[in-house]
Amino acid sequence: MSGRRDAVGNDLPLVTIVTPSYNQGEYIEATIRSVLEQDYPRIEYLVMDGGSSDDTLEILGRQSDRVRWTSEPDNGQGDAIRKGFGLAKGEILAWLNSDDVYLPGSVSLAVAALQRSPSVPLVYGNAEFIDRAGAVLGPCEQIEPFDLCRLINDLDFIVQPATFFRNEPYSAVGGLDSGLTYCLDYDLWIRMASQRGGAAFIPDVLAQVRIYPQTKTASGGMVRLNEVEQMIRRHGRKTLPTEFEREAVGELRRHAQSEISRGHLKNAAVAVWRCGRYALRLAHRRGLRWVIRTAVRRLTRRRRPSP
Numbered sequence: 001m002s003g004r005r006d007a008v009g010n011d012l013p014l015v016t017i018v019t020p021s022y023n024q025g026e027y028i029e030a031t032i033r034s035v036l037e038q039d040y041p042r043i044e045y046l047v048m049d050g051g052s053s054d055d056t057l058e059i060l061g062r063q064s065d066r067v068r069w070t071s072e073p074d075n076g077q078g079d080a081i082r083k084g085f086g087l088a089k090g091e092i093l094a095w096l097n098s099d100d101v102y103l104p105g106s107v108s109l110a111v112a113a114l115q116r117s118p119s120v121p122l123v124y125g126n127a128e129f130i131d132r133a134g135a136v137l138g139p140c141e142q143i144e145p146f147d148l149c150r151l152i153n154d155l156d157f158i159v160q161p162a163t164f165f166r167n168e169p170y171s172a173v174g175g176l177d178s179g180l181t182y183c184l185d186y187d188l189w190i191r192m193a194s195q196r197g198g199a200a201f202i203p204d205v206l207a208q209v210r211i212y213p214q215t216k217t218a219s220g221g222m223v224r225l226n227e228v229e230q231m232i233r234r235h236g237r238k239t240l241p242t243e244f245e246r247e248a249v250g251e252l253r254r255h256a257q258s259e260i261s262r263g264h265l266k267n268a269a270v271a272v273w274r275c276g277r278y279a280l281r282l283a284h285r286r287g288l289r290w291v292i293r294t295a296v297r298r299l300t301r302r303r304r305p306s307p
Contacts, residue, residue, distance in 0.1 A: 016090030078178030122165035
């Protein structure tokens, strides 16, 4: 898709949106529609499909007059997005995964925000969670105004589908690290914000993020958290950001219980040790009073009688 070019449109920057896709025929039509129905007049839209075997290609074929697309094997999401951005002509870039959607007017709001803040490399807005059927589940509550220290040390509050950035600083920091699977966006935000001038937050809801058990975030477990920890070390933090540490405590507790039930005591011991390490760091930040209160609550909790 390349939007109409009238006297007004020619004064606006071209926005390139890339959708990486692989066997997402159940959702990709809604994703495409959310881009094509934007009111911004200058959009270049590319779909980079990894060789889907479901009905994705049939859906793309119906939109060939409005969407540039290709279908060939790739090396995963990051590789597909990098290829798409390599073809991009836009001054402003974004990617929209093939199960997420933009809300009406999102591109116009993002471009206006970038024009108001010419020194920042990226802008991001609010977002909502939706289910498989597209019903709204609630807001993405982790989103907050920009603070680089918080981004590195506490949580990733920038939701990827609600983010737009300039092509020049994206290229200047080396683009996406396609070697990452779970946190390639998080890593990019930190590099762009720390090297090229921060980021700007706008309160508008720009996108909807679809959640279901098969998504990378939901199914990544400790593999995902290990990758986050390795990535964040590059940016000067020695362990997981705080919110990821909380997540790791839960993941490792469940893993230890599973290993014990299977008789794998050595593996369970390793999980317990790692769980304890993260829990102690969290406790240190919250203070001794919280540690004592939590310990007493758990020790005095009534156990349900065995059936």
